[in-house]
Amino acid sequence: MDKKEAERAALENEKETQQEQEQEQVVNPWEVSAKEGGKIDYDKLIDKFGCQRLDQSLIDRVERLTSRRAHVFLRRGVFFAHRDFNEILDSYERGEKFYLYTGRGPSSEALHLGHLIPFMFTHAFYRNMVEISKRVTCNQVVGIFGFVGEDHIGKYSFPPVQAAPSFPTSFPHLFSGKDNLRCLIPCAIDQDPYFRMTRDVAPRIGYHKPALIESLFFPALQVCMPFTQGGLGVRDLIVFNKALLGKWLWRFGVADLKFWRRVLAAKYGVMGRGWCTRPVRGPHGCSLWKGIMANWDVFQSYIVFEVGIVRLSLILYFRSNGVETREWQLQFVRNFNDWEVDMVAAFFNLIHSKAPVHESDDVIKWRLRKTGIFDIRSFYHAMRGSVSNGFPWKGIWGVKVPRRVAFFVWMAAWGNILTCDNLRRRGIVMVGWCCFCRCSGENVVHLLLHCPVARELWNYVFRRFGVDWVISGSVLDHVAGWRNWFGKHYSDVWNLVPAYVM
Known part of the structure; x- marks a missing residue:
């Protein structure tokens, strides 16, 4: 009994140690982070993913076969791990060709349906996706990627899309009759789970396993920060795209007679005085306006409303000593309750401070500019945040x-x-x-x-x-x-x- 308890305790300790090590850093196709901002331990990643270190002997062999100095990324260890890279070199030495498969940011926000159109255009690509999908079970996907029940179905459906270009028959217009052509994939090591699955499937559908050379993650150099905060002044494209789309939210509020605005208002309806459409909640398809309206909550925090003379029945004019004065003339549908008197008084204080000042309709003003007119630059800096951190730029x-x-x-x-x-x-x-x-x-x-x-x-x-x-x-x-x-x-x-x- 003592021996069994000791073994059980040792297993529990080993399990706890492994969990602690996994908590120190998270590396997967959707997230890369180290504990408390530390460094990524690449030796642990090699052990965890089961790939091999790209050592100096392979780099020397590349230089010997190509009769030129190896690429700087190989010499400086930016590409540090591989899978079957030696087999690619064997093929090259025998005079056989291979092709490179490079990515288009599959795990970033840049991927959308348009990226799939060139692939879906060829039946061969779709056929390979189906063949891969039929040979990977849900249990295998969960084991490789760590999916949980709350993950959406898109995460389950994308791995075959990522895997299909690893096989030459996906591109019959390029590699017709070259079904045995090998594939080399240079990628960051966080993409390794996709191609572990691909390498498992490849022999079962009659193809060579794709080879990989895997790179480090480039350090976060804050390139998208302003010069004053220690960056290179490069725009953050995600935030900048939101700022660009904010232009259309502004135009919807000020362009009452435009045809495109009337179409959107008829399709989705409007809220309040028509400053924006109702939220777009369609479950199917891909709506451009749905993506634009997703930023409305942020946008509306930077606008103010200026009251004009729209409903003359709400405004009472009278003259005193030759001076015309405007006051609100309001009628309520019922008498007030005792507990509502304070709220009514606060309401009257508010509207008297906002008395109409010009003979025009109600308008919206952009409060980040003195002119009150929207511009992309001010919206971008408001979302990005431009507080100086004392960097000696x-x-x-x-x-x-x-x-x-x-x-x-x-x-x-x-x-x-x-x-x-x-x-x-x-x-x-x-x-x-x-x-x-x-x-x-x-x-x-x-x-x-x-x-x-x-x-x-x-x-x-x-x-x-x-x-x-x-x-x-x-x-x-x-x-x-x-x-x-x-x-x-x-x-x-x-x-x-x-x-x-x-």
Whole structure:
């Protein structure tokens, strides 16, 4: 009994340890995250998915077969794992051809029905989808992807779509009569579950298993953030698309006589005074206006209503000392209850503060602009959020240096240049010595600021300018404290120093 209890306890501990490790990071086709913003452990992913490390011997073989240097992504370990890549190289060595299958963002919000049209146009593609679907059970899909009962049916139906291009018969106009052609799929490792399923099905429908080379995830560099927040000023396309669609919500509210507006109003009905249509709740098909109206709750928080003279029966005019005054003339359908008096008083205070001020209809105003007229830029920044976080962007992008130099300093400020510690996190086996001082522990701060060689260079600069300076503990703080040390009008040369020294 004691032995059985000990074995049971050991199994429970092992299970708990495995669950804790799985909770530390989540990597699947729909989500990639590490615990508390940490780094992804790619060695654990290799063990979890059952793929192989793409080692130096394979890279050397690629260079030998192609008679040229391997791609930089292979040399630097961006592609770090594979499935049957050696078989692709065997085929290439025998003079056999293969084709590449590259993706179109299947797990992103960019995929829509239009992307499937070129595939559905060919019966061969659809036939392969059906053959794959018939050979994968629900239990297998649940085991591979971890689906639960609350997941929608689209998640179950998409894996065959993703798998079908792995087989040459899906493209008869390209590979007619080449049913034995091998396929190589370069992809990020989060897409591995799709192709594990594909490799299991392939022999059962008479095709070669597709080979994979799998890449790391590129670090989050905040490229879609404004310069002032440490980004590259690239627009966030998801938010920008919503801002573009907001233009049509605005036009619906102000374009009463347009034909397209009358069609939408007749089809869906309108709410209130006709500022928007009723919610579109159709369960079937794909409605453009349904997608536009999905953003109405956000849009309406940035509009205000200005009352005009629309219903003259509600407004009483009278003159006092030659001055015309306008007051609300309201009639209620019943008397008030005692507990409603305070609400009625608050109501009258509200409408008297909103007395009509012009001879026109009620209008909507865009409160993010002084003109009251909607524009895409203000809506985009309101949704994106543009609160400054103190990033020293002027010390990086505001100095007169080549763009590539400024980009390097920006990368260094985020700690993402290719120092030994970052390369080892990507799975490259190497000694962690500093390339200058030959001491262990090369990282961004050591290499650019605290290395004896780098420090001597900084000290030379300080002596030339005649200043005493304590080097900061990070590149970000160093750049933030450097700008305009001698004043705004006398620091042009001083501001150039960090970029050129680094």
